[in-house]
Amino acid sequence: MNGEASRKLLRILIVDDEAIVRDSLGAWFRQDGHHVELAPNAKDALRQTAAGRYDLAFLDIKMPGMDGLELQARLAEADPELTIVLMTAYASVDTAVKAMKAGAYDYIVKPFDPDDLSLLVSARPRRARCAPRTRGCARAWRARPRRRCCSAARPRCGTSSSWWRASPRRTRRC
Amino acid sequence: LWLADQWALDRQRAQLERLVGLSADRTAETIHRAAHDGMLRNDAEGVRRIIENIGAQEGIDRVRIYNKEGRVRVSSRRAEEGTLVDKGSSECSACHAGVQPKAGLDREDRIRMLQATDGSRVLGIITPIYNEPACTSCHVHPASQRVLGVLDVRLSMAQADAALRASERQLQYGLFLTGLAVLGASFLLLWGFVLRPVKRLRRALERAGAGDLSARVPVRSADEMGELARSWNDTTGELQRAREELSLMNRTLEERVQEKTHQLEQTHHRMVVVEKMASLGKLAAVVAHEINNPLAGIRTYARVLRRQFGAEAGAPSAEQARETDRILEMVDSEAGRCGDIVRNLLAFSRDTGARFDEAELAPVIERCRLLLHHQAEMLGVALETRVADELPKLVCDQAQVQQMLLALAMNALEATPEGGRVTIGARPDPEGIALFVADTGSGIPAEHLDRIFEPFFTTKEAGKGVGLGLAVVYGIVNRHHGRIDVESEPGRGTTFTARLPLAQPQAESNASSEPARRSAPLPDATTGGAA
Numbered sequence: 001m002n003g004e005a006s007r008k009l010l011r012i013l014i015v016d017d018e019a020i021v022r023d024s025l026g027a028w029f030r031q032d033g034h035h036v037e038l039a040p041n042a043k044d045a046l047r048q049t050a051a052g053r054y055d056l057a058f059l060d061i062k063m064p065g066m067d068g069l070e071l072q073a074r075l076a077e078a079d080p081e082l083t084i085v086l087m088t089a090y091a092s093v094d095t096a097v098k099a100m101k102a103g104a105y106d107y108i109v110k111p112f113d114p115d116d117l118s119l120l121v122s123a124r125p126r127r128a129r130c131a132p133r134t135r136g137c138a139r140a141w142r143a144r145p146r147r148r149c150c151s152a153a154r155p156r157c158g159t160s161s162s163w164w165r166a167s168p169r170r171t172r173r174c
Numbered sequence: 175l176w177l178a179d180q181w182a183l184d185r186q187r188a189q190l191e192r193l194v195g196l197s198a199d200r201t202a203e204t205i206h207r208a209a210h211d212g213m214l215r216n217d218a219e220g221v222r223r224i225i226e227n228i229g230a231q232e233g234i235d236r237v238r239i240y241n242k243e244g245r246v247r248v249s250s251r252r253a254e255e256g257t258l259v260d261k262g263s264s265e266c267s268a269c270h271a272g273v274q275p276k277a278g279l280d281r282e283d284r285i286r287m288l289q290a291t292d293g294s295r296v297l298g299i300i301t302p303i304y305n306e307p308a309c310t311s312c313h314v315h316p317a318s319q320r321v322l323g324v325l326d327v328r329l330s331m332a333q334a335d336a337a338l339r340a341s342e343r344q345l346q347y348g349l350f351l352t353g354l355a356v357l358g359a360s361f362l363l364l365w366g367f368v369l370r371p372v373k374r375l376r377r378a379l380e381r382a383g384a385g386d387l388s389a390r391v392p393v394r395s396a397d398e399m400g401e402l403a404r405s406w407n408d409t410t411g412e413l414q415r416a417r418e419e420l421s422l423m424n425r426t427l428e429e430r431v432q433e434k435t436h437q438l439e440q441t442h443h444r445m446v447v448v449e450k451m452a453s454l455g456k457l458a459a460v461v462a463h464e465i466n467n468p469l470a471g472i473r474t475y476a477r478v479l480r481r482q483f484g485a486e487a488g489a490p491s492a493e494q495a496r497e498t499d500r501i502l503e504m505v506d507s508e509a510g511r512c513g514d515i516v517r518n519l520l521a522f523s524r525d526t527g528a529r530f531d532e533a534e535l536a537p538v539i540e541r542c543r544l545l546l547h548h549q550a551e552m553l554g555v556a557l558e559t560r561v562a563d564e565l566p567k568l569v570c571d572q573a574q575v576q577q578m579l580l581a582l583a584m585n586a587l588e589a590t591p592e593g594g595r596v597t598i599g600a601r602p603d604p605e606g607i608a609l610f611v612a613d614t615g616s617g618i619p620a621e622h623l624d625r626i627f628e629p630f631f632t633t634k635e636a637g638k639g640v641g642l643g644l645a646v647v648y649g650i651v652n653r654h655h656g657r658i659d660v661e662s663e664p665g666r667g668t669t670f671t672a673r674l675p676l677a678q679p680q681a682e683s684n685a686s687s688e689p690a691r692r693s694a695p696l697p698d699a700t701t702g703g704a705a
Contacts, residue, residue, distance in 0.1 A: 019504075028477065064554055111472075113473070
């Protein structure tokens, strides 16, 4: 990764117990030119994040052992600037709300459109916004106004994320 | 009657004997008088003639005169003339019984009854011949001699006895006929007044005993029998009415029982469907997870390939071709997995209409495992199946057996903490086949064990369960004529064992589809599940 590409190319971690989801997402983002690493469970993911930093992490919520929500908390604790996207195969408003409150960048429901993921990745908040890498910045980031969906991720509101429509608060904001 | 008869006979005999005695007395008197002159003249020949003539008469056995010493002077039987009569003999005993001979005798004393040599009776009468002045005037008898001799007349009793016997016979005939007549009359009276009514009553009783209470006894008299017949008729009438009422009530009751049974069957069927829907609801999360994961992978891979081959028109390199082949193989297998899951879910949700068929249990148990393995994986619980080799086929409603196993296994999974184990299995049993679901979970508290099969009994928080699962399991086991046991140790785990007989009674397998067909207004489980 050189300096030119560093603006575009990201280090992405994909954590999912389902091999096909993991592998296909890996192939997709590699085609986009990102650096992708895969983890089949939370334990491996924690080991990998301890070894090196990532810009973006896609976490499956339902996994044997430690689930995605718990992993999200552990990863955010370790690296507050990590952008976390949660994935689920079975949407429920409860888990979505829980994930967003815990500071997730987004919450996507399988089966998803890979193009939406690419959009999500390119529209992700710049790390530069939080110049001082402090915990306070992370808290401010978590407490930021949630208006992202109206810009880059807007199309998802009408397509794959049915939970989005189910949440009146979101719809109103959109 | 016999006593009266005997008394009459005795009277008759006494009368006859008295008459014969009187007649004998007269005869003796006649002979005495007839021979008197002859005796005065000492005309022995004349006296003998008189005596012989009289003695020859019918009915007179013999006539004889003997002197004071007892020597027979004249006899109608000449042979005994001159013989001496023993003073101790019966003829003499009347006077000579005592030390001094009696001078005068009553008639009764003079008469005696003798037995002739031929066995017939003979009546003897002795008449003393007294010394009279006429005698002493010319005879040598001294005046002091009072009795000169004795006239002994014997009359045969043969005729009298014959008459008596005839009379006795007549009396006996009379007695017999009278007895017969009395007996006949008594029987007729008894028959008419007692036996016939009793017989009618008995016949009516027998008919009533055999169940025919309509039988009535004709009332023909106002006496006790008539009264009895009337009260019997009244009683049977009451009984008949009571029985009719009872049978009417019985019929109504039967109809109501049938109606309730039918309602109960419908309710059970609805309960089975409701429980199935609840199970489907729980399964939906698992199944969505199972299907959406491969779908996400397939879709992403499809886009990866499209982008790769759309942008680079050139022929793929050998490495790209290998990678593509690997991806397509994965897509193929994952799509197949989706199909399997949907098929299993449909097999579970389909309402098969309660059909009993011979079925292998291993595939049923495998389907349960497939439907639940992902959930088990999520919960960190090992899900195992343990099916005995050479398990016989079971005549059962496959869909319901699967529903039963699934309900038990889902409960077991919920009750088992991470790291635990749930086992679904089947093994041969003396009663048929034992299907079991065992877990290493929290167990069931002893105070709940008695109630777990009751409908709507649940320990789960509101909204997590309706409490129909085990009630439906119980109903399904019951419908298969089996029994279910539960062994539970809090903290150690629970094992449910359903023992089902290999075959169902004939009637059940034929009639089993009836209630399902009748219960029309049921939600369609298949479409309900899909919606």
